[in-house]
Amino acid sequence: KQEVTQIPAALSVPEGENLVLNCSFTDSAIYNLQWFRQDPGKGLTSLLLIQSSQREQTSGRLNASLDKSSGRSTLYIAASQPGDSATYLCAVSEVPGTYKYIFGTGTRLKVLA
């Protein structure tokens, strides 16, 4: 059974720091991986989607990488800002096509001004 783990569970950094959030999964046979952001009491906002054939995706200050063979993905946030404070979730979809995501437990990020 696929399990998704995110480390660290919580992270507090000063504004301007570059940071890395980690996501690991136990079964490397994934279809794709999606990173989300969730603000308190709100829904999930999609940040980046990486297909199984891709190594990385970039959007603005965000860069997500995928290493299927080792069961890992990282989300890199450059020059962090207080507005980046949120919970970040990764989710993997499995092969064959159950076409559902399995979510990690999330990393709660706080960027201090």
Added chain:
Amino acid sequence: EADIYQTPRYLVIGTGKKITLECSQTMGHDKMYWYQQDPGMELHLIHYSYGVNSTEKGDLSSESTVSRIRTEHFPLTLESARPSHTSQYLCASSDHYLSYGYTFGSGTRLTVV
């Protein structure tokens, strides 16, 4: 603009009442999902649908029921609300192959008193 909408955004209701949480999407997606999330906790899949007249129970047992009579509409119903149903309910949709990942609604925060 293609999107996914959940109403109401917040709901406070008394024990024993029947409630329906609405979820609609304008993207023509085949697949729709309901997740339940307690504050600070993981997302749990409670229902999903692969298309019209298709509904399945998710990984977490729920006393709620769902229907999918139209592609764009996936309402969730609680016949008799209890305080244990207090939670946030998140609706998501995707195309058949998760080509673009999940799109989430803003969520409904339900409080049963």
